[in-house]
Amino acid sequence: MGLSNQSTGCCVLSDALHVERVSPGQKVIALAGNPNVGKSTVFNSLTGMRQHTGNWPGKTVTIAQGNFTHGDTQFILVDIPGTYSLMANSVEEEVARDFICFGNPDAVIVVADATCLERNLNLILQTLEATSNVVVCVNLMDEARRKKIRIDLEELSHQLGVPVAGTSARNGKGLDILMDEVWKVTSAKTDGSPLVIQYPEVIESAVSFLEPALKGVVKGGLNPRWVALRLLEDDERLLKAINNYLGYDLMRFEAIADGFRKAKETLDAAGIQPDLYKDMIVSGIVRKAEAISRRVVTVEKPGYNMRDQRIDRILTSRIYGIPIMIGLLGIIFWITITGANYPSSVLADGLFWVEEQLTDLFMAIGAPAWLHGLLVAGMYRTLAWVVSVMLPPMAIFFPLFTLLEDLGYLPRVAFNLDNFFKKACAHGKQALTMCMGFGCNAAGVVGCRIIDSPRERLVATITNNFVPCNGRFPTLIAIITMFFAGMLSGPFQSIVSTLILTGVIILGIIMTLVISRLLSRTILKGLPSSFTLELPPYRKPQAGRIIVRSILDRTLFVLGRAVMVAAPAGLIIWAMANIHAGGMSLLSHSANFLDPFARLFGMDGYILMAFILGFPANEIVIPILIMSYMAEGSMMEFESLIQLRELLVANGWTWLTAICVMLFSLMHWPCSTTCLTIRKETQSWKWTLVSILVPTLTGLCVCFVVANGARLLGLA
Amino acid sequence: MKQKTDSLISPGHIMPLSFLPTGRKARVKALMSNGISRRRMLDLGLISDTIIEALQKSPSGDPVAYLIRGAVIALRSEEASQIIVEAV
Incomplete structure (x- = not known):
């Protein structure tokens, strides 16, 4: 049912990295987020464009862009595919990662679902690792309120080290604050220090061999620590993408090649193979998300999703x-x-x-x-x-x-x-x-x-x-x-x-x-491939919309x-x-x-x-x-x-x-x-x-x- | 996959997630899958010690909806049998 002016008129994945600035002063903002968190609603509210939104995971499969002006600045908002992670396990994730890391956006807005913040923090933390110009938009605040979930936005901002805006995009609430924060970030009016996730010691010491060598060599907004962490994943395609973006082969620098070898030796000595390495990285992020969520989310009424579960028990029951x-x-x-x-x-x-x-x-x-x-x-x-x-x-x-x-x-x-x-x-x-x-x-x-x-x-x-x-x-x-x-x-x-x-x-x-x-x-x-399907919370539909x-x-x-x-x-x-x-x-x-x-x-x-x-x-x-x-x-x-x-x-x-x-x-x-x-x-x-x-x-x-x-x- | 009845599964029982009766909770012990499938499970937040609750079977009994870190995710028995859990 996704046919509309937007979904057929916008560019497709292959053009993902191509964003045209009409005038030099325009700022490019990437809009990231998990599927089904109201990303498209935020996009529509900010740009006034009618991109079709729907309550099912993975709706935004094309890239749409639109313009808005706030204060004295013109912004180009790019709606990148909704993903749970930037680990490039699927085409969407790869596009999202490539745009955030190599698309050179002036800032990234990560939209999160207030009713399910912990799960959304995974993407937020991964984005923060790649770039520090992030504004977190905690959307669906009205839904969260109805479900008696309280989010301490100030504490969240403090924990993450980046601005946070709470919104109910469907009602247009909080978008002003969001735009203010985006404006501040792009005009360098904030000086936060984004959270750095600490991994187990052996990974940290491996990174310490590589990161200093990368500083000064990686340019264009790439974060040396992020590059170091990714290089150690042994992902050929990502290495190629990084080299492509930089325009030169990182491994040609002796200090980097040397650091890489030492880092690998450190990991090998501890028996950490690439698979285990990735596991440890993901676990580190998930645990951090859990810890942050525990500090900022209060569920006043435990069992807040009982209503949804009761509906599901009927709508998906064996008999009915x-x-x-x-x-x-x-x-x-x-x-x-x-x-x-x-x-x-x-x-x-x-x-x-x-x-x-x-x-x-x-x-x-x-x-x-x-x-x-x-x-x-x-x-x-x-x-x-x-x-x-x-x-x-x-x-x-x-x-x-x-x-x-x-x-x-x-x-x-x-x-x-x-x-x-x-x-x-x-x-x-x-x-x-x-x-x-x-x-x-x-x-x-x-x-x-x-x-x-x-x-x-x-x-x-x-x-x-x-x-x-x-x-x-x-x-x-x-x-x-x-x-x-x-x-x-x-x-x-x-x-x-x-x-x-x-x-x-x-x-x-x-x-x-x-x-x-x-x-x-x-x-x-x-044979059928692996399958995970999210059953999002039921939402009150808006008749007028x-x-x-x-x-x-x-x-x-x-x-x-x-x-x-x-x-x-x-x-x-x-x-x-x-x-x-x-x-x-x-x-x-x-x-x-x-x-x-x-x-x-x-x-x-x-x-x-x-x-x-x-x-x-x-x-x-x-x-x-x-x-x-x-x-x-x-x-x-x-x-x-x-x-x-x-x-x-x-x-x-x-x-x-x-x-x-x-x-x-x-x-x-x-x-x-x-x-x-x-x-x-x-x-x-x-x-x-x-x-x-x-x-x-x-x-x-x-x-x-x-x-x-x-x-x-x-x-x- | 045949499922044990609720009463037979005592806390501490180690089994594949696909054996967990609906309404029961379990703690993730290990992921047996590899490659992309493993990545996808990790992205759901299924690292060790994560609490997971079996919520609801689909009409044909497979897939099953699980509550994982506040999100409701449906997994087919193929995936669920690769997740080793401990009943709580």
């Missing part, structure tokens, strides 16, 4: 966990379907009234018939269709889904479903990327970055299209309403629609698991894109339907050509062509189809779905056609945007092709079996 999940999905669909009906027809009435006025206008100015056909019957009608069919379900579905996201329910979905994914040899976080796919598959594919293992990331990427994005929802809903629920009346209609739609989604999930397993057994052989964000960032953005595609598509279809060759329109020629093939799969030539022409955006499949069926080559006026049904039935549709179209809509090639995103993410045309072929072949196989099975059994 999965039924509740399906039930919630069903409720969302039911509200969407029921709620969308009325506004949809009102919109349609309005938009087609406008069409009549446009037609009158064209008549009045005496425009030629072809111009009216092209612009009004072709372009405008397609647009009107897309808007009236798509806007209402999206405007209802998005806020509801954002609500679940904000509450923190989605990680519980991943928790509930993990065992299925494990059996499919896939990653449990694939459930999260599927949730993102509900909004837009391109966003889902980008979201696959939260999966570390390259094999499992590919599995998630290739199968993401089995989740119907919101471009395909209206198609599914329209067909269900016309063919399966249309005969019923009243409340039953929407309940039956909901059940069928939920069934289709569950089928999509089952196909995802089956295909993931198949891929893991064939072209992407391998949800509505604004989901309508502005998601609905309008997605709709805008659909409209951009629909307008030219409407033109092309109208032209194809009205340019005749050999007594038949181009459209009929193409459809006739595809027809025998399409019939094998329970569809017809027009349907298959609509899917092909819908490659730029799935939203326009149904409009194209309707326009193609209309003999005069433009869409009829949309008054009710019953009329539409008559049109389809007149063109040979049966319930079997409807099922096959729904199945093929669920399982066919990804739209062009998603394909390009897959190419960008995998850096490979081969895997892009696989991502197109796998869902398409699956869909064709399923449709073939269903269509011919039903025909053989004499059902249709």
Whole structure:
């Protein structure tokens, strides 16, 4: 669900270190922090940009930057990936570390979660080791207060030796203080002495051989002690990164090489191999975090997370966990379907009234018939269709889904479903990327970055299209309403629609698991990698923010894109339907050509062509189809779905056609945007092709079996 | 992985974390994993003597959610069986 202006518009990981200062006086501030601590909210509040935020770990997988001014200084705020550590165990951690250490930021803000400070101190302490220009932002102070957790910010600042600001970024509280502190740090108005973590004596004596030699040689803001500690880790890639950054090979300096040798001898003599060394370093940091936390955090009410645990016991229980999940999905669909009906027809009435006025206008100015056909019957009608069919379900579905996201329910979905994914040899976080796919598959594919293992990331990427994005929802809903629920009346209609739609989604999930397993057994052989998933505390959602964000960032953005595609598509279809060759329109020629093939799969030539022409955006499949069926080559006026049904039935549709179209809509090639995103993410045309072929072949196989099975059994 | 019943596990009992019944606490004694997996466990703060509590099983019994240093983290049995703990 992460599709928004920001998440698609900002630069990607590979450009991570490139920050352009517009004017020389600008200061670059890196925004670091654990996943899910409100980092994006801080970013948005400071810069006024709408980067989408969500309550699940590892959301910020791209790097966004924005500007703000405080006092006399302009700042560029760079939102680096949320990580628990800078030890470079994953791509995100490496990017975060590289930006903090080699990106030359003027200061680093580390955002921490006040309700879980001890865990966050790990990253804070690691950052302090690398750079002293740090401001700690203890966010979610309001949540902490509600949970009766008290944080002594002054003592924390004293312990860490750097400024600390307590904030509730969601309400905009404390951000002034944060900006003041950042301003002070970047204009060198503070003179703190940041905490230096003391490691066991043998490590300290090893460092003492190396550190003095490094002083004076390492420049550009690198901390000699940090470099010494890292050199002793024997990390080839980091050594290369340091040398790259400095522009010369550290080991070419005799004093350094000599110190390094002596330090290594010291460690060897004590029997400290690289693995143990790293353990000792991490333990040192964790113990320091524990000690600091003990001094500054007071839990007034022990068992403060009992409420969350009680909720979890129900939402992830053996008996109710999965039924509740399906039930919630069903409720969302039911509200969407029921709620969308009325506004949809009102919109349609309005938009087609406008069409009549446009037609009158064209008549009045005496425009030629072809111009009216092209612009009004072709372009405008397609647009009107897309808007009236798509806007209402999206405007209802998005806020509801954002609500679940904000509450923190989605990680519980991943928790509930993990065992299925494990059996499919896939990653449990694939459930999260599927949730993102509900909004837009391109966003889902980008979201696959939260999966570390390259094999499992590919599995998630290739199968993401089995989740119907919101471009395909209206198609599914329209067909269900016309063919399966249309005969019923009243409340039953929407309940039956909901059940069928939920069934289709569950089928999509089952196909995802089956295909993931198949891929893991064939072209992407391998075992599931290690898996840790954080279940963040439930948070009170903010209704206003949800509505604004989901309508502005998601609905309008997605709709805008659909409209951009629909307008030219409407033109092309109208032209194809009205340019005749050999007594038949181009459209009929193409459809006739595809027809025998399409019939094998329970569809017809027009349907298959609509899917092909819908490659730029799935939203326009149904409009194209309707326009193609209309003999005069433009869409009829949309008054009710019953009329539409008559049109389809007149063109040979049966319930079997409807099922096959729904199945093929669920399982066919990804739209062009998603394909390009897959190419960008995998850096490979081969895997892009696989991502197109796998869902398409699956869909064709399923449709073939269903269509011919039903025909053989004499059902249709 | 078969799990012992609560009453059989007395304080001081040494076992893999995956054997810890929900609702019980244990102290980390050692990590058996290596490489990236070990790093990841350490990043969670799972150094020796860390107290960890088994909170909640997922519907299928695996993964299990644990309370580790104030954060709720779900671990699959593969990871949990690599963490040796002492029941408290």
